[in-house]
Amino acid sequence: MNSYINEKSYRKKSIIKTVAIVFLAVLLVLTFFSNTIMNYSLPEVSAQYVSRGTITTRIRGSGTVEANSNYEVRIGQRRKIREVLIKQGDAVTIGDVLFKLEDVESEEVKTAQQAVKDAEKAVRDAENAVKDAKTAYDESLRGVNPSTSTAVLALEQAKENLNEAQKKLNNAQAGSGTVSAAKAAYKAAEDYYNDLLKKKTKLDTLKSTAATEAIDEKDISKLDIEGVIDIAGESYADAKSIFNTSLETYNIALTEQEIAAGAAIKAEQDLKDAQDAKTQYDESHTNTNITDAQILAAQRDLESLRLQMKRLNEDYAKLIADNVLQRQSAELAYQKAVEEFITNSSGFPTVYIDAYILYMNTTACLIIENRQKQYEIDYNNKIISNTSNPYEKQALEAANFNLQNEINANNISIQNARLSFEQIATMYNLQDSNIDARIAFDTAYNTYINSLSSIYESELSKRRAIEDQQISIDQKQEDYDIMMSSFGDARGLALRDAVKAAETAKNHADNRKTESDRALEKAKKAHLEAGVELLDILSDVLDDMTDKAKDSFDEKKQQYDELNTNQDIETLRNNYNSAKSAVLDAQNRLYQENQGVSKAERELEDKKNALDEANKDLETKNEELEKAVSNSTDTVIKAPIAGNISQVNVTAGAETGEADTLCTIFVAERGYKVTFTVTKEQANRIHVGDIAKAQYFWYGECNATVAAIKPDLTNAQNRIIELNVDGDVTVGQSLSFTLGDRSAEYETVVPNSAIREDSNGKFVLAVESKSTPLGTRYKAVRIDVQVLASDDTQSALSTSFFGNEFIITASTKPIKAGDQVRLVNN
């Protein structure tokens, strides 16, 4: 049982294993081949890169040929057409018969004739009416007695009163001349006084400002006080000259102050520039810690060292000079001592004396030499003890060693000389001989040695001092050179000098400015005072004039008032007007009495007027009749101009109205036109005078130019292009034109087939590739664009591309953004 179950289980597992392997193998195969299979179902697209190109934009339009100039044939009257002799398209010349009319008068003439008859009748009636009115007037006149009428008497009385009032008024007006004159004088005086007051006010205002602000000629001339100035006379002239002088001085001081201020500013700027240059230079050099003081100190030290050196040299020279004398004197003394010794030791053997002298001379030289060397050894030891330089120490020790050796050699020589002498002394048995001469000679010998030694020592010490000083100088010079080399070269020094010079210049400029400010203040003060003085003079004079003017004004006013109170012209005028009114009233009353006469007279007048009007009306009507007769046409209507018949609006038997157009003749000489509509953007590219090319015109020649660009009243976004057309065209022909051929270069040009459009606008589809384990896949991606220009085959886009976009131009199936595509096989 268990084996059966195991076997069953084993078989099941093997089946499952097989199924799993097959399943995975199938999936694997499908995975590898699915991309290939998928590609067959994908839409195939052709694409190309975005490129630069030239777009020649064209604007197209088509319209119907019309005549530029049309003539509408009208007859201006109502007639009946009998015959139409033309048809559309016929060419006519001047005088050609177009229509034939019925041979009857026109309605207008008939109407005019009737109107004339009515007007004549009206004239006759009006004449009759005038006759009747005249008769009535004459009858009315017989019933009136003008001499007894109260109205007449009243009228006469009123006329008398009127005459009287007029007389009084005339008299009053004759006398008013004096009052007028007085009034005029009073007014003039018042004006003059007011004028002077205004001038005084202005002068006072100017005076108040003159204390603080300088005035000039213009301010005085603005016051308009030439008369015052004339009256002021010499005092004003004097004050004016002082004022002018002060003004001149003030201007000069002002000019100087401006110059000084400018110079100060410039000096300050120069100083700043110099300081900036120096600072910049300092910053560019390493050792900026060194100050000018340090440099000066170093230079001073160097100078003092050199001075000391100079002194030392002088001292040394002096010492040398002294030592020469001393040496000479010591040698002389020694020589003398030697001679004395020779003299004083004449009893001794010559050999002994010579040997002794030789011995002494030799030893003297050697001892002196030893002492010199010893001095040098001592000096070297001093240096050795003070120096830390091992090489120097070593050198000096070596020198000391040599010197010591030399000293030792000298000592040996001295000893040898002594031995030689002692041999000789022994030979003569004169050893240890203390002869006086020898003692003296020894003393002179020692003196000589000591002298020379001290001379040498002094020279040596001086020389050493000079050497030390030289070393110090050299060291100082070296330090100074190092300092100066790090501090800067001549340029740094030059900049420093420049800063100093700039500071000096600035100080001068500041001083000058201060002085000029002071001078300006002073000049201004003097000028202000002169101005005030001048104005005071004018003010005094003007005050006098004002007072006088016021007195005059008061006097004249008084005179006028006195003259004006006795007469009252207004009252007299009023009386006159009243009298006049009374006369009119009287006339009216008289008229009332004579009403009947007047009425008849009026009626007569009215009738006469009516007759005149009727006559005028008749004249008018006659004129109209003449006009209607003259306008009436014959039975034929002829062509007034040459051209082609474009339209015939009537037919035989029709009645025409006054304003009806019978036919339209277009004047071929005036040319043709074509109009069509374009968009505003297109219209912006067209100009009047541009040449348009006719498309699909094979019948002959056709030339067109843009005559006008007009707004489209029906659509504000459009424009109407009007072309002047000539050539082998006819009215009514439909033509297509292109214009605005302009080429421009664009960065991004694609074929028109690449541009698509939807509700969101225009766009193109670009191919985007993506690598996958099973190969490259292509997808269409949307790029929104704007079309700048286009022609028949391609368009320029506004969107900036990177240059590597592969734009889809065509596809085997409709595609949209996001769809997977495959590229067309090459």
Next chain:
Amino acid sequence: MIQYNHNINEPLTPPEELIRQRKRNRAIHRGKRIKRGIYCAVVCTFLFIVSIIFLFPIVLTITNSFMSQTEIAANYGKVFSSLTGSRTFIAEKVTLKLIPDMVSFSQYSTALIKSPDYLLKFWNSVILVVPIMVFQIIVALAASYAFARFDSKFRSLIFFSYIILMLMPYQVTLVPNYLVANWLHIIDTRWSIILPGIFSPYAVFILTKFMKRIPKAIMEAAKLDGCGEWQLFTKICIPLCRSVIWSVAVLVFIDYWNMVEQPLIMFSDQEKYPLSVFLSKINSEDVGLAFAVATFYMVPTLLVFLYSEDYLIEGITYSGGIKG
């Protein structure tokens, strides 16, 4: 022939008594049979209903995978109309159909032939799951051997922490996993999923429990025979744990075959997504395709289960503590 259990030392029962006894027994048996039958019927009905409920989605998936897109939209469009907004569908209500009106292989051809996307996603799933499964078992075997065999002061503490980690849902350790993966610069790579998967505590727990049950006598006997630790591990423990290893492998396979959160979070490149992610993001246009993809997506799981069914049951049994 009826056999009686008759004792030789007892007297024989007379024949009439035997016949009466026989009749009584028959009645009793008949009653029992009836009861058993009713019981069986009830249980079977219940099981049938439950099995239908459980099997219905799978059957629906498989049968609907043979429907065309139009038929899918007609039947289920209402469900997805809320997702797509104002789109309207033919049917006013959802229709669950098991038998297609017209059998169509268009969904399979789209999934398997026309587009390699789904196949690539399938292989992404395989590439992720197989290494996790293999290496997790290897690591878990070693860890569980250590837990089972070696005594240590901290063994309990560490094992307890394993249990705690095992009980935590993935979302709890998501952020630390992401931070560590980012620190290791393996975000958007397959290692960000494979590495955490390898070191999962679940397999360790299962294997440890089983290894602890291996009798120590076997170990000691092997040791006496001269086996070292490695030989003990490879030649004794692993063969004995074969069933548990299979069961762990199957469970791990099922767990990671269906993972969704890890790829969504760790991968930004959609080309690396497994098929489980695609199935979790079905939209209204992909319903038919989802049926087809789900059908061939469940095949590996089914095959794995069928192949290792015996081991799975055996492994779960052993890990449940019932000794065989």
